[in-house]
Amino acid sequence: MVYLTINNKKIAAEEGMTILEAAKHNNIHIPNFCYLEGVHQAGACRICVVEVEGAKTLQASCMTQVQEGMVVHTNTERVKKARKVLFELLLSDHPQNCLSCSRNQSCEFQKLGELIQIDEFRFQGEKSKTAVDNSSPSITRDLSKCILCRRCVTVCNQIQGVGILNTQRRGFRTVIGPAENLPLNSVNCVFCGQCTTVCPVGALQEKDSLQEVWKAIHNKNTRVIVQTAPAVRAALGEEFGYEPGTLVTGKMVSALRDIGFDHVFDTNFAADLTIIEEGNEFLTRVRDAFNGKGAVLPLITSCSPGWIKYIEHVFPDEIGHLSTCKSPHMMMGALVKSYYAEKIGVDPKDMFVVSVMPCTAKKFEITRPEMRNGGYPNVDAVLTTRELARMIKDAGIDFTELEDSGFDNPLGLSTGAGDIFAATGGVMEAAIRTVYEVVTGREMPFEKLHIKPLVGLSQIKTADILIENPVDEYRFLDGVTLKVAVTSGLKGAKILMEQVQRGESPYHFIEIMGCPGGCISGGGQPRPVNDLIRQKRLEAIYAEDEGKEIRKSHENPFIIRLYEEYLEKPLGHKSHELLHTHYTKRGMSIEKIG
Amino acid sequence: MSKVKEQCACKKETEEEKLTRIAEVIDEYKMKEGSLIQILHMAQGIYGYLPLELQCFIADKTGIPLSQVSGVVTFYSFFSTKPKGENTIRVCLGTACYVRGGKKIIERLKELLEIDVGDTTSDGKFTLEVMRCIGACGLAPAITINDKVYKQVNPDKLQAILKEYY
Numbered sequence: 127m128v129y130l131t132i133n134n135k136k137i138a139a140e141e142g143m144t145i146l147e148a149a150k151h152n153n154i155h156i157p158n159f160c161y162l163e164g165v166h167q168a169g170a171c172r173i174c175v176v177e178v179e180g181a182k183t184l185q186a187s188c189m190t191q192v193q194e195g196m197v198v199h200t201n202t203e204r205v206k207k208a209r210k211v212l213f214e215l216l217l218s219d220h221p222q223n224c225l226s227c228s229r230n231q232s233c234e235f236q237k238l239g240e241l242i243q244i245d246e247f248r249f250q251g252e253k254s255k256t257a258v259d260n261s262s263p264s265i266t267r268d269l270s271k272c273i274l275c276r277r278c279v280t281v282c283n284q285i286q287g288v289g290i291l292n293t294q295r296r297g298f299r300t301v302i303g304p305a306e307n308l309p310l311n312s313v314n315c316v317f318c319g320q321c322t323t324v325c326p327v328g329a330l331q332e333k334d335s336l337q338e339v340w341k342a343i344h345n346k347n348t349r350v351i352v353q354t355a356p357a358v359r360a361a362l363g364e365e366f367g368y369e370p371g372t373l374v375t376g377k378m379v380s381a382l383r384d385i386g387f388d389h390v391f392d393t394n395f396a397a398d399l400t401i402i403e404e405g406n407e408f409l410t411r412v413r414d415a416f417n418g419k420g421a422v423l424p425l426i427t428s429c430s431p432g433w434i435k436y437i438e439h440v441f442p443d444e445i446g447h448l449s450t451c452k453s454p455h456m457m458m459g460a461l462v463k464s465y466y467a468e469k470i471g472v473d474p475k476d477m478f479v480v481s482v483m484p485c486t487a488k489k490f491e492i493t494r495p496e497m498r499n500g501g502y503p504n505v506d507a508v509l510t511t512r513e514l515a516r517m518i519k520d521a522g523i524d525f526t527e528l529e530d531s532g533f534d535n536p537l538g539l540s541t542g543a544g545d546i547f548a549a550t551g552g553v554m555e556a557a558i559r560t561v562y563e564v565v566t567g568r569e570m571p572f573e574k575l576h577i578k579p580l581v582g583l584s585q586i587k588t589a590d591i592l593i594e595n596p597v598d599e600y601r602f603l604d605g606v607t608l609k610v611a612v613t614s615g616l617k618g619a620k621i622l623m624e625q626v627q628r629g630e631s632p633y634h635f636i637e638i639m640g641c642p643g644g645c646i647s648g649g650g651q652p653r654p655v656n657d658l659i660r661q662k663r664l665e666a667i668y669a670e671d672e673g674k675e676i677r678k679s680h681e682n683p684f685i686i687r688l689y690e691e692y693l694e695k696p697l698g699h700k701s702h703e704l705l706h707t708h709y710t711k712r713g714m715s716i717e718k719i720g
Numbered sequence: 721m722s723k724v725k726e727q728c729a730c731k732k733e734t735e736e737e738k739l740t741r742i743a744e745v746i747d748e749y750k751m752k753e754g755s756l757i758q759i760l761h762m763a764q765g766i767y768g769y770l771p772l773e774l775q776c777f778i779a780d781k782t783g784i785p786l787s788q789v790s791g792v793v794t795f796y797s798f799f800s801t802k803p804k805g806e807n808t809i810r811v812c813l814g815t816a817c818y819v820r821g822g823k824k825i826i827e828r829l830k831e832l833l834e835i836d837v838g839d840t841t842s843d844g845k846f847t848l849e850v851m852r853c854i855g856a857c858g859l860a861p862a863i864t865i866n867d868k869v870y871k872q873v874n875p876d877k878l879q880a881i882l883k884e885y886y
Contacts, residue, residue, distance in 0.1 A: 289785025295794045305779075305790030306772055306801070313786070715779045715786035 130196040145187035145198055146174055156200050157209060157241045159216075159234065160275035161188040162324055164656055165285065170276050172212050173238065176200045184208055213242045218249035220327070221270050227328045228516070232653070234326035235273065254298050261309035264317035264333055264489040269301055272329040278302060278321035285642065287617040288436065290315045305715070312717050314439040316616070318432035318640045319486030319510075319649020332486045332650055335507045336517055342478040342506070343386045350478045351466075352387040353458050353537075354378060356394050357484040357548035357645035358511045360666040364652040364659075365515035366525045371662030373670055376530020381518050382482075383531065391462070392533045393481065394540030396454035397547040397556070399461075399688070400429065401679035403705055404451045405560045406696040408635055409600075416602045422446045424611075424626065424633040427553050429453045431491035432640030432649070434709065436616050441623045442711035447636075450706040452504075454547065455481040455488065456497055458537065459504030460704040465692045466537060478506045482514045484548075484648035487640065496707050510650025536684045542575075542677030545670045550614035550644035551580035551587060552667070554637040558591060558610070559678045565593055565600040575677055576668070583643055583660055585618040586611065588633070610635045615642035739777065741766050746781045756784055756792055760799060769800045797851065805840040805847040807885050809865050814853025816860040821874065825861055826850065828875035832882060845885065 127138050132149055139148035144167075149156050158174035161167055169186040176187045179197040184205065187198075199205065216235070224230050259267040274293075279302060282291040290304050290313050304313040322330045342350050363374040382390045407425065414421035428434060428449040437445060452460070459481070463474035481488060485508075491497065492505040509517065518525055532538070543559055546552030555577050562570035570591075572578070579589045591608040593600070611633045613622055619638045625631040641648045646663040647655045671677060679685065693700045712718060745762045749755040759778060764770050770793050779786035793799045809829065813822045826837065829848055833841050840847045856862040859871030863881075870881060 283785065283788075290787050292785065292787035292791040293795075294787070294791050303787070305775060305786040306794070715776050 128192050128194050128196075130192050130194070130198065132198045133200055139192045141192075143192050145176060145178075145185070145190050145192055145196075148192050149187065149198075149200065154200065156187050157238060158188055159238055159273075159326065160277060162277050162654075165324060166275075166277040166280040168276055168280070170274065171216065173209060173216075175205060175208050175212075177202050177205050210242060210244060213238065214244060214247070214249055216273050217244075217247070218251065219254050220273060221253070227271070228331060228334075229328035233328065255301055257301075257307075259303070259309050260333070262311040262315065262317060262333065262490065263493045264486040265310060265315070265319060265322060266331050266333050267303065267310060268329050268331075269303070271327045272302055273327055274300060274302060275326060276302065277324040277326065278330055281320045281324050285617065286316075286318060286320055286615060287620055288314070288316055288318070291321060308716075314713065314715055314717065316432045316435040316439070316640065317487040317490045317649075318436075318616070320641060322486060322649055323647075323651065323653050323655050332510045332513065333489055334513070335489065335509055336513055336520075339480050339507050339509060339517070342480070347476060348478045349388050349472050349476055350386070350480065351389045351391060351462050352382050352480045352482060353391040353393045353396075353455060353462075354382070354482045355455060355484055355548070355645060356397060356545050356552075356667065357648060357651065357663070358482050358514070359670070360548060360646055360663040361484065361651045362511050362515060365512065366518075368526075369662070370659040371666040373666050374525075375670070376532070377525060377528040378514075379533055380528040380531045381521075381523050381525060384523050384528075385517060385521050387480070389534050391458060391537040392540050392544075393455045393458055393483075394544030394547070395533075395537050395682070395684065396458035396461070397544035397553075398541055398679035398682045398685050399457055399705070400451050400454050400547075400553075401543055401556050401560050402685060402689075402696050403457075403701060404428075404449045405557050405564065405679075407449055407451065408557065408561060409564065410697065412603070412608075412634065413600075416606075424631055424636045425449055426626075426635075427637045427639075428707075429547065429553060430487070430638065430640040430645075431485070432487035433616065433619060433638045435487065435490070435712070436619060436640065437623065438710055438712040439714060440620070441627060444623060444626055445709040445711065447626060448709055450708065452497070452705055452707045453488075453491065454544075455483065455508075456491065456504045456707075457705045459492075459497075460499050461537065461688075463502055463504065464499065464704060465688065474500060474502050477502075479504070481505050481508045482511065483508050484511050484645045484651045485641075486510060486649040488650075494707075499704055512650060512652060515652070536687065539682060539684045540674075541679055541682050542671030542674035543679040544682075545674065546667055548645045548667045549581075549664045550583065550639055551577075551612045551637065552644065553639075554580055554610055554612050554635065556679060557635070557637075560680045562591065562593075563678065563680070565596050565603060567597045569678075574672065580610070580612050581664075581668070583614075583657060583664070585615060585642075586613045586621065588612070608635065609633045610637075612637040614639040614644045616640055738766050742774070742777070743781060746778060750782045756782070756789065757796075760789070760793060764799060769803050771801055775801075797849065800847075800849075802838075803840065805844050807845060807865055808847045808849060809863060810849045810851045810854070811863045812851050812854045812856070812861065814851070814857065814860075816857035817853075817862055820860040822861045824875050825863060825873055825878065828878050832878060846882070 128141050137152045156174050160171040169189040174187045175184040177199040178185050255269040257269045279291050283289045294301050342348050359375040363372040379390050411421040426447045459479045467474045489508045497504050543556035580587050588611045593603045593606050596603050643660040647660045742763045749759050775789045779789045811826050863870050863873050
């Protein structure tokens with residue numbers, strides 16, 4: 127422990143803490159801006175400066191560590207003056223059109239302004255940046271709003287290990303962006319959108335899809351179908367003042383109906399379907415491998431489009447490891463425009479499928495040329511969780527007062543296995559619930575059906591699953607230990623993939639999600655996100671699973687019926703046509719297809 | 721440095737040979753942390769300038785993100801993404817040289833060469849650049865042409881200096 131004085135108050139702090147952290151622990155608020163707990167600590171904006179007795183200059187409290195006997199003042203005339211000037215300088219290079227910015231009222235720069243309180247603009251002059259990069263289907267970069275805090279640079283490089291954003295040029299001409307300020311869709315951006323969750327202003331945001339969705343809803347001749355990803359229900363409430371980890375499934379469905387969607391389906395149904403297809407794909411590969419026919423193992427999951435684009439850029443020679451399953455919402459889209467269209471007698475050309483996703487990469491995914499069947503795109507538009515919240519507000523719906531309601535069937539019923547697709551480890555657990563039972567004829571022997579080592583926020587998680595006494599068909603697996611691994615965030619993916627690349631991967635099956643924590647903290651989820659919030663959302667998802675009567679995908683009665691009525695069998699002809707896909711080799715640094 | 725320059729003058733070297741040499745440089749340096757600037761410096765020596773394609777080549781070979789490579793290239797004025805003339809004139813505008821008339825030297829050179837700062841003459845003979853302090857403050861105002869430093873230059877001397885290169 128270290129003892130110091132802040133604003134005449136004697137406080138104790140742990141060694142190695144910064145002044146900012148120590149102050150926060152003692153309920154002293156030092157205005158700060160670029161600092162983001164657990165993510166970014168660079169002293170870039172200097173807003174958090176304080177006076178330390180004995181030091182010649184003001185110190186950035188987010189960078190300066192506490193010392194024994196230190197005397198700190200956070201509110202002297204000198205500090206306040208410096209803070210004000212710094213804020214005014216930042217403001218002088220920022221557009222003042224807050225009312226037409228989608229971050230209005232949720233902007234950290236605005237909040238800072240409220241704290242600092244200036245009453246005049248003293249510095250007016252040339253603006254350094256004006257360009258807007260709208261090139262990608264996922265993320266919009268409005269450089270005029272960028273205040274150079276560099277949080278996105280930290281997330282893109284240190285946390286995700288992708289590194290497409292960095293500081294370009296210098297001085298007044300500095301911009302944050304890809305090499306030579308190339309457009310986002312021409313470089314190896316994977317569109318994970320983690321940068322959009324940390325941007326304090328409106329510089330980095332999801333590409334707007336609200337206009338086209340409203341247009342479809344307003345068109346009387348279009349049947350508009352919406353589906354929601356598992357992770358949305360565990361976070362949407364935060365946009366309406368609920369505590370993180372509050373499940374709002376029922377209210378969300380009601381809101382979607384009130385907005386005017388004709389059918390409200392659940393991507394979780396398609397998650398169950400993914401388990402049937404991917405589980406069979408896994409068992410086929412394992413059988414081939416054990417019978418000497420040769421098969422590519424480990425099998426790696428393919429639900430996360432950010433991860434898919436990452437492997438295509440960085441490990442193009444390893445795409446054979448990927449499951450050929452489309453991601454669940456693409457499967458749902460393909461089924462809506464075939465199976466369901468036939469069922470209700472609507473021409474798929476008159477259908478418009480909207481996916482509400484925790485993800486920005488899904489906006490890119492729907493534009494992939496292979497995500498079409500019968501001449502129509504599987505999914506027409508993707509909204510992020512944040513966009514749905516804006517849509518609900520725009521529609522004048524009082525979210526907190528809504529009654530609960532349920533999804534439409536037959537594509538709305540899901541098992542607990544579908545729910546946990548939202549969290550890191552969930553897809554693997556869901557798959558094993560089914561695979562283990564198919565192989566042994568028995569339920570998997572884990573408490574509450576959870577594979578404990580695969581639950582939680584650690585970067586890389588592994589489990590060994592011993593197969594004993596299997597059914598006749600899988601006799602060859604008797605005594606075999608299936609080794610599985612799970613990671614979330616692309617830095618973890620890189621570690622596991624380098625092992626695969628060297629031919630040293632000990633695993634049979636790997637789950638990879640592109641964002642740290644999985645979809646619960648995807649690039650389209652409400653801000654802010656930290657590990658505490660991730661943990662709460664994760665717990666909500668597991669609670670949703672445990673609350674379900676049916677918790678194994680292969681027991682979903684509508685899945686069983688779907689195979690009987692339409693698909694015939696897993697990995698069959700129809701499945702291949704509608705539910706499976708292929709991948710593309712891309713350039714390492716620049717988007718290059720081929 | 722001087723070795724690199726000598727090799728650079730060899731016009732017969734093909735594109736492929738240059739890239740091979742750059743690849744050798746990368747192999748030598750890539751395991752050492754913080755050697756990006758050194759690699760870029762030598763690559764510019766071999767190739768003459770650092771176009772995006774070459775930055776991409778360096779990024780892919782070193783595993784350093786392209787945005788970081790480009791970030792360094794666009795930060796330092798010594799690096800150029802455009803082809804350079806046979807000779808590079810750098811006028812120092814560090815404090816001492818500025819005070820002693822560096823700006824006038826630039827103006828005169830612009831007139832003589834009929835180009836702006838950062839550009840190359842149409843005959844490919846000269847590229848004109850600005851530097852911030854070359855560490856020759858005692859000799860201010862100073863300019864360099866390639867590796868040669870000219871001290872206490874004044875605008876009237878410039879024509880004679882340029883003649884040395886024809």
